[in-house]
Amino acid sequence: MTAQFPTSDTVSYDTKSDTKARDLPKAVDLAVVGAGPAGLAAATLAASAGLSVLLLDENAGPGGQVYRAITTSPLGEGRVLGPDYWSGAALAREMLASGATYVPGATVWSLSRELELGVSVGGQAHLVQARRVILATGALERPMPIPGWTLPGVMTAGGAQTLLKSSGLVPEGRIVLAGCGPLLWLLAAQYLEAGVRLEAILDTTARENWRAALPEAFGFLTSPYFRKGLALLRKVRAAVRIISGVTTLAAEGDESVTAVRYATAGGESGRIELDTLLLHQGVVPNVNLANAAGIPLVWDAEQLCFRPDVDAAGTSPVAGLAVAGDGAGIGGALGAAERGRLAALAAIAALKPGAPVLAQRPQVEAALHKALRGRAFLDRLYRPADGFRRPAPDTIACRCEEVTARQVTETVALGCAGPNQLKSFLRTGMGPCQGRMCGLTISELMAEAQGVTPAEIGYYRLRAPVKPISVAELASLPKDESAMKSVERG
Amino acid sequence: MSAPSQTYDVAVIGGGLVGASIAYGLAKGGTRVAVLDEGDIALRASRGNFALVWVQSKGMGMPEYAGWTVRGAGLWPQLAAMLKADTGLDLCLEQPGGFHLALSEAELEKRKGLLQRLHNQPRMHSYDYEIMDHSRVKAMLPEIGPQVVGASYCPLDGHVNSLRLFRALHTAMERAGVRYLPNHPAEQVAYEAGAFRVATPRGEVRAGKVVLAAGNGNARLGPMVGLDVPVRPQRGQVVVTERTQPFLRYPVVTVRQTDEGTVMLGDSVEEAGPDPTVGLPIVSSIADRAVRMFPRLGGLNVVRTWAALRVMTKDGFPIYDQSVSCPGAFVATCHSGVTLAATHAFVVAPAIAAGRLPAEEFEVFSARRFHVPAAA
Amino acid sequence: MFRRLPEASGASVHLTVDGNPVLARAGDTVAAALLAAGIEHCRTTPVTGAPRAPYCLMGVCFDCLVVVDGQGNRQGCLVQVAEGMRVETQRGKREIGR
Numbered sequence: 001m002t003a004q005f006p007t008s009d010t011v012s013y014d015t016k017s018d019t020k021a022r023d024l025p026k027a028v029d030l031a032v033v034g035a036g037p038a039g040l041a042a043a044t045l046a047a048s049a050g051l052s053v054l055l056l057d058e059n060a061g062p063g064g065q066v067y068r069a070i071t072t073s074p075l076g077e078g079r080v081l082g083p084d085y086w087s088g089a090a091l092a093r094e095m096l097a098s099g100a101t102y103v104p105g106a107t108v109w110s111l112s113r114e115l116e117l118g119v120s121v122g123g124q125a126h127l128v129q130a131r132r133v134i135l136a137t138g139a140l141e142r143p144m145p146i147p148g149w150t151l152p153g154v155m156t157a158g159g160a161q162t163l164l165k166s167s168g169l170v171p172e173g174r175i176v177l178a179g180c181g182p183l184l185w186l187l188a189a190q191y192l193e194a195g196v197r198l199e200a201i202l203d204t205t206a207r208e209n210w211r212a213a214l215p216e217a218f219g220f221l222t223s224p225y226f227r228k229g230l231a232l233l234r235k236v237r238a239a240v241r242i243i244s245g246v247t248t249l250a251a252e253g254d255e256s257v258t259a260v261r262y263a264t265a266g267g268e269s270g271r272i273e274l275d276t277l278l279l280h281q282g283v284v285p286n287v288n289l290a291n292a293a294g295i296p297l298v299w300d301a302e303q304l305c306f307r308p309d310v311d312a313a314g315t316s317p318v319a320g321l322a323v324a325g326d327g328a329g330i331g332g333a334l335g336a337a338e339r340g341r342l343a344a345l346a347a348i349a350a351l352k353p354g355a356p357v358l359a360q361r362p363q364v365e366a367a368l369h370k371a372l373r374g375r376a377f378l379d380r381l382y383r384p385a386d387g388f389r390r391p392a393p394d395t396i397a398c399r400c401e402e403v404t405a406r407q408v409t410e411t412v413a414l415g416c417a418g419p420n421q422l423k424s425f426l427r428t429g430m431g432p433c434q435g436r437m438c439g440l441t442i443s444e445l446m447a448e449a450q451g452v453t454p455a456e457i458g459y460y461r462l463r464a465p466v467k468p469i470s471v472a473e474l475a476s477l478p479k480d481e482s483a484m485k486s487v488e489r490g
Numbered sequence: 491m492s493a494p495s496q497t498y499d500v501a502v503i504g505g506g507l508v509g510a511s512i513a514y515g516l517a518k519g520g521t522r523v524a525v526l527d528e529g530d531i532a533l534r535a536s537r538g539n540f541a542l543v544w545v546q547s548k549g550m551g552m553p554e555y556a557g558w559t560v561r562g563a564g565l566w567p568q569l570a571a572m573l574k575a576d577t578g579l580d581l582c583l584e585q586p587g588g589f590h591l592a593l594s595e596a597e598l599e600k601r602k603g604l605l606q607r608l609h610n611q612p613r614m615h616s617y618d619y620e621i622m623d624h625s626r627v628k629a630m631l632p633e634i635g636p637q638v639v640g641a642s643y644c645p646l647d648g649h650v651n652s653l654r655l656f657r658a659l660h661t662a663m664e665r666a667g668v669r670y671l672p673n674h675p676a677e678q679v680a681y682e683a684g685a686f687r688v689a690t691p692r693g694e695v696r697a698g699k700v701v702l703a704a705g706n707g708n709a710r711l712g713p714m715v716g717l718d719v720p721v722r723p724q725r726g727q728v729v730v731t732e733r734t735q736p737f738l739r740y741p742v743v744t745v746r747q748t749d750e751g752t753v754m755l756g757d758s759v760e761e762a763g764p765d766p767t768v769g770l771p772i773v774s775s776i777a778d779r780a781v782r783m784f785p786r787l788g789g790l791n792v793v794r795t796w797a798a799l800r801v802m803t804k805d806g807f808p809i810y811d812q813s814v815s816c817p818g819a820f821v822a823t824c825h826s827g828v829t830l831a832a833t834h835a836f837v838v839a840p841a842i843a844a845g846r847l848p849a850e851e852f853e854v855f856s857a858r859r860f861h862v863p864a865a866a
Numbered sequence: 867m868f869r870r871l872p873e874a875s876g877a878s879v880h881l882t883v884d885g886n887p888v889l890a891r892a893g894d895t896v897a898a899a900l901l902a903a904g905i906e907h908c909r910t911t912p913v914t915g916a917p918r919a920p921y922c923l924m925g926v927c928f929d930c931l932v933v934v935d936g937q938g939n940r941q942g943c944l945v946q947v948a949e950g951m952r953v954e955t956q957r958g959k960r961e962i963g964r
Contacts, residue, residue, distance in 0.1 A: 058925055060893075060946050065924055072893050074874035110770065118770065127770070140926045150929075152906045152919035159923035162943075167891060167898040168874020172867040194871055255917055256906055275867060286926070399921075400928065402913045414660050417672040418530020424537045425657040427750075432732060432793055432928035432939070458530060463768060465792055467925075468939075471731060471755070472788030475777035483771035486758040487779055488597070489590065489743060633962070732939055733912045733959040751912060751959045786963035791939060 024119065024126045025101065028054040030347050031117055031130035032100075033108045033289065036064020037333045038325025038340035039136030040091040043100040045344040049357045053100035054128060056119055058107050058467075062092040064138050065158065066333045069166035071096075080194045081165060082186075084228070084333075091337060110464030111135075111293040115320050118464065118477075125473035132320045132347040135290050135308075136340055139283035139326035142305070142384060143441050144179060145391040148251025149279065150399055153258075157187045157280035170196045173275030176260055178202035178249055181282040181382045182229065188236045199272055200241045202262050204281065206385045207245055213380035223374025224334065243268070247387060251277050281384040285327050288434060291462040294318045299455035302379055303330055304389065305440060306459045314343040322346060330379075331372050338368035390444050397445060398438040400431020405445055412449040419443055419460050432468060435460045498524040498669065500842065501688050501697035503676045503711060506536035507652070507827035508834060509703030510659035515839025517666035518572075524695055525663065526674040526688060533723070533766060535705055536827060538798020540728060540756045541652035541748070542741060543585060543829050546619055546644030550608050554854045555807050557615035558833065563646050565832035570650070576662040581650050582749035588647025588741045589631065591638050591783050598640045605642055619644040633737050635785040649741040651749055652828045659831075671695070676704065679714040681816035686715070699818040701842060705801045706764070708809075708823050716815035718857045721823055723799035725760040727772050729780075731790040738784075745780050745787075753790065755780040766797045800825040803860075810838060810855040812847050820847070821857075868901040881951040890947045897923060897930040897942035900953070908932050908942060909956040932956055936964050 032043045035057035043055040063070035067088030075081055095102065103121060110118035117128045141156045148154065157177060163169040170191060176199050177184055188201060213220075220226055236242075245265040252259040257277050263269040284305035291297050295316045297306040307329040314322035324343035325336035341364045348355050391397060393406035403426050411425050419442050422428055428442055429435035435442075439460050447457040465474075502513045505527030513525045545563050549556025563585065570583040592598035602621050609616055620643045627641045628634055663670060671690075678689040679700060686700040700715065702708045712719035733751030747753050758772045773795050781788045801823055803809060808824030820842050824830055841847050876891040883905055890899035897920040900908055907917040909931050920930035923943045930942035935952050938960025942953075 058944060060895075069893070074876050074891065074893065075871065078873050080871070080873075112770070113767075116770075140924065141922065150916065150918065150921075152917055155920065156922050159921060162923040163868060163898055163901065164871075167894050167902065168871045169868040169898060169902055170871060172869045256919075400913075402911065402916070411657075414664050415527075415670040415672045416660075417527075420530045420537075421672075424534075424653045425660070427653070430794070432791075432931070433926060434793070436926045437922075461531070463794065463796060464770075465795065468732065468791035468793055470788060471729070471777045471781055471790050471792055474729065474774055474792055475781045475788065477770055477774035479771040479774045479778065483758075483769070483775040484778075486760050486772060487744070487775045489759075735959050735961045737962045789937065789963060790960075 024103065024121065024128060025052070025054060027129045028052045029130070029351050030054070030132045030134065031056065031128060032134045032136055034064060034136035034138055034325070034327070035059070035062040035095070035102065035104070036066060036136060036138045036325060036336065037088065037091055038138070038327070038336040039064065039134070040095045040340070041337040042134045042136060042324055042340035042344040043102070044095045044098040045341050045357065046347055047098040047100040049348045049352055049355045051348060051351055054130070055095065055100050055102045056106040056108050057104050060104050062095060062102065062104070063088055065162065067092065068162050073165050074168040075165070080190055082190065085165070088333070107467045108289060109467045109469050111289060113294050113318060120469050120473060123470070123473065125469055125476055127477065131351060133322070134314070134340070134343045134347065135293070135321070135323045135327055136325045137286045137289055137327040139330060140286045140436060141280060142282050142284045143437050144279040144281045144388055145395050145397055145441050146249045146251060146279070146388070147392065147395050148253065148257060150396055151251055151253050151257040153253065153256040153275060154251050154277045154279065157184050157278040160278050161187050161190070164190060170194055171276040174199045174273060175276045175278065176200050176202060176272055176274045177278045177280070178204065178246070178260065179280040180205040180384060181280055182378065183283070184280045185232055185236055187278070188240060189232045192236065192239050198240045199274060200243055201236070202246045202249060202260070203242055203244045204246045204249070204385060204388055205244070205382060207265060209381050209383055212383070213377050216377035216380060220374035220377035224371070225374050225378070247385065281388055282382055283326065283330055284440060285329060286436070287327070288436065288462045288466040290323050290327065292464050292466050293321060295321065295323065297459050299453065300329060301455070302376070304383065306443070313346050314339060315346060331375060335368055335371035335375070338364055338371055342368065389441065390448055391441065397441045398428040398431065400433050400437070401427040403428050408442060408445045409449045412446055418458050419446060422446065423460065429460045434462065434466065497685070498522045498695070498697040500699045500701060501526060501686060501695050502701045502703055503679070503688065504703035504705060504707065505670060505672070506534055506703065506705060507656060507659070507831055508705070508822055508824065509701070510656070510663060511827070511831045511834035512701055512703060512822060512839045512842065513668050514659050514663050514666065515835035516843055517663060517668045519840060519843050521843050522667070524669040524671060524697065526676050526690060526695060527670065527672045528675045529673040533706065533764070533799050535798050535800060535825070536656050537653070538726070538728065538796055539652050539828055540746070540754060541649050541828055542588070542743065542746065543583070543648040543650055544588065544743070544826070545617065545646040546588065546590065546642060547604065547608065549614070550604065551805060552807050552854065553611045553614040556608070559826070559829060560615055560617055560646060562830045562833040563648065565836055566648070569832035569835055573658040573662055576665055577658045579654055579658040579661065581655050581658060583648065583650045585646065585648030586740050587643055587645035588743065589627065590642045590743045591627070591634070592640050593637050593779065593782055595639055601642050617644070617646055631738065631740060633784045633786060635782060637782045647741065649746050650828060655828065655831060676711060679711055681715055681819065684818070686818065699820065699842065702819070702821040703823070705823065706799060708821055712821055715819035716813040717811055717819060717821050719809055719821050719823060720857065720860055721801050721803055721809070723764045724802040725762040725766065725797050726757040726800055727768055727776065727795065727797045728757045729755040729773050729776050729792055730794040731755070731787070732793050734790055742783065745783060753787065764799065766799055768795050768797045808855055809857045810847055810852050811857050818845070867904050867906070870902060879947045879949050881947055881953055883953045884955055892947070894947045895943050896932060896934060896945045896947055896953055899947050900942060905955070907955065910958055912959040915958060933960070933964065938964055
């Protein structure tokens with residue numbers, strides 16, 4: 001299979017993954033799930049301390065989403081993606097040289113309290129027993145449920161950026177970006193660099209956010225993001241029509257999106273014809289595996305999301321299990337790497353108490369502190385507005401089962417207490433995405449309808465398999481006599 | 491949603507399928523009902539069941555239960571029609587008959603023997619069933635694999651969308667005027683001067699009668715009103731696939747395709763105490779048997795697994811009882827809340843409304859059967 | 867509709883989509899290849915039959931489900947293209963056995 005494109009790095013990873021699937025170790029000291037900045041840094045540090053490390057990742061190459069395709073991007077060396085992206089190459093390089101066993105194309109679908117991982121590689125299910133596990137499952141884009149957000153031609157800004165990084169693809173025709181958050185502006189800058197014309201940016205940042213963010217401005221001024229962020233904003237603002245203070249958005253079209261309607265706080269409204277609408281309003285932790293593994297979720301009122309209940313080093317209430325990086329709460333790529341290292345140090349301390357590398361802890365903590373500077377400012381400035389988190393009645397909240405916000409509030413009126421009961425009644429969260437695209441929206445809608453906080457409402461209880469595996473794969477797993485007996489019926 | 495201080499005719503404790511069916515039946519008969527329920531996180535068999543309306547093989551050791559089940563299955567179309575009229579929700583009830591597949595000659599022989607013994611019981615309410623060989627089964631279920639040696643088939647069996655039943659009952663309850671009180675777990679039930687006071691963290695609810703329909707919670711609540719309810723949780727695990735085009739025309743006791751297209755694979759019987767966690771060896775065993783029955787299921791993706799707790803008595807049969815010391819206190823508990831939903835709405839509810847479970851029908855289901863010294 | 871930046875080089879990979887030849891680049895995912903080929907609708911939903919297209923491109927939204935080499939409901943954004951791969955857009959529920 002490889003003979004046809006011998007030069008492609010991606011293909012060589014595929015080959016490796018085939019080999020490694022067969023040789024997947026049955027037991028390791030440390031399993032790391034996710035090869036983004038947190039997972040790469042954690043695996044590298046732990047392997048360097050002599051632990052046997054297995055790094056599992058769903059994608060074809062290392063980097064996670066932020067450094068997606070860092071070893072294979074067709075835009076190699078070019079200026080389009082910018083230096084922040086390319087800084088991730090070192091993390092990937094170090095990991096590949098670290099001695100950690102890296103398995104791309106590996107989907108982790110379950111993790112037991114006893115730290116046994118269920119992994120699928122190339123359609124084959126495996127079980128791996130780990131002594132410690134670090135989940136570095138990263139973030140996903142916060143759902144942005146506007147009317148028409150399911151139409152072809154509407155995509156997340158992060159998704160469009162993935163196409164740019166991994167395939168050098170940019171949208172054709174008329175393009176509008178809508179929403180808020182650093183990634184939206186970064187993508188706009190990258191598109192401008194690539195010579196892509198943007199019709200407009202519909203900025204949903206609420207004006208009052210500036211006032212709320214101001215007390216945190218000092219931290220931001222001294223953060224690594226400040227200078228770069230400012231330059232980026234300036235560049236985009238100079239080249240693109242920006243419509244600020246947008247309070248409502250609706251995508252229009254029958255088979256595909258053809259236009260976006262908007263209104264602003266200032267009373268301006270309009271309609272822009274377009275071919276591609278890219279939405280973004282920040283990122284939130286990807287919590288499915290952590291919760292299914294038994295880590296409770298807590299509501300983060302500052303970041304408006306649920307996150308696993310872990311401490312600053314990522315330590316969870318489940319013995320031996322840690323969460324690092326944005327999967328534990330959004331802190332950005334630089335912070336994620338340091339949080340990965342902190343979690344790795346905890347694993348090393350448990351398994352190799354005398355390891356010299358443990359002395360690095362103060363430096364890692366200092367680096368983390370620096371990396372997280374300015375985060376509170378960004379959280380407040382780009383806090384998504386209520387109307388974009390709790391959609392209007394006729395808007396689809398659950399994309400998989402096509403359930404509207406109105407159906408959710410009507411069911412709350414029956415006395416439906418929370419998202420798990422709602423799931424039974426409306427099938428929200430029961431589709432293939434397993435609540436990733438609707439969970440926050442549902443909890444927030446129910447909280448509003450009942451006049452309580454999302455913390456009181458709670459979130460879906462998540463269970464394995466957190467990613468689909470085939471019935472045949474499941475059937476291939478080891479089973480004992482008593483298990484077989486318990487499913488036979490007389 | 492604070493508890494009102496007003497008094498109801500009946501307080502039903504438990505908003506699962508059993509409680510909701512009874513409350514619905516009561517309200518349709520003009521009774522003023524409150525349903526006290528737990529919150530979002532609850533051990534709910536009503537969310538975890540396999541959704542069969544099932545007759546074959548039930549009643550070994552208590553032939554009256556076979557009759558009770560046959561009657562329940564027969565009443566089901568009426569319940570489905572009533573709920574459709576009340577809520578507009580289609581429960582997708584289908585009663586085309588159902589299969590129990592055997593994967594070896596030994597399994598088939600065992601099955602044959604069990605059904606023979608069942609139907610040979612004195613006082614048995616007999617009904618049709620048939621033992622079929624591979625080719626007979628294949629004609630009706632073309633997707634079976636070569637490992638299926640035969641099956642038992644009973645024309646009375648069927649299935650329903652049980653989550654939609656749950657939603658329809660709650661919608662219909664609300665429309666029939668039932669006061670539904672979520673986040674009101676019953677902590678204490680007291681009998682005073684011919685009426686009941688149910689204490690919850692959100693206040694007290696008073697009623698002339700009380701119905702314990704709290705599943706495994708009934709074991710704790712029963713003694714407060716002079717009822718013995720010896721039930722224990724029994725774990726069952728279920729695997730569900732993504733949606734697929736219809737391929738299965740009949741429900742099989744452990745494999746059924748829902749009206750939405752997903753395929754449910756079930757369901758284990760485990761004595762694991764109150765632990766509702768999923769175990770891989772069990773779900774793997776479930777998947778393994780399902781693939782041996784229907785090989786092409788192997789390619790479908792699993793999107794969910796869960797474990798739920800059945801409400802089980804020592805002999806596996808339901809308990810319907812009324813308190814002697816606290817007249818007006820009733821208990822209804824079973825592990826077939828779907829199959830018996832219509833019975834609960836149309837037979838049990840009217841009896842409760844009338845204030846008495848008629849002995850000729852209900853005596854056999856009293857928990858007093860567990861108090862008889864073991865016969866030789 | 868997406869286009870490839872001129873500086874994005876790479877080996878060609880040939881696939882078919884609903885029987886029609888499509889040229890992709892080694893390293894593309896199936897979802898990327900579809901978008902690059904101007905194929906915007908990759909499936910219709912099993913609930914209402916609404917058209918859908920790749921949305922998140924990171925394996926979480928499941929809107930890019932397609933049939934790959936005869937196997938339904940594959941996440942197009944997680945499958946790498948390969949020479950000779952047969953991709954089909956999907957209508958509603960997948961069929962059992964494919």
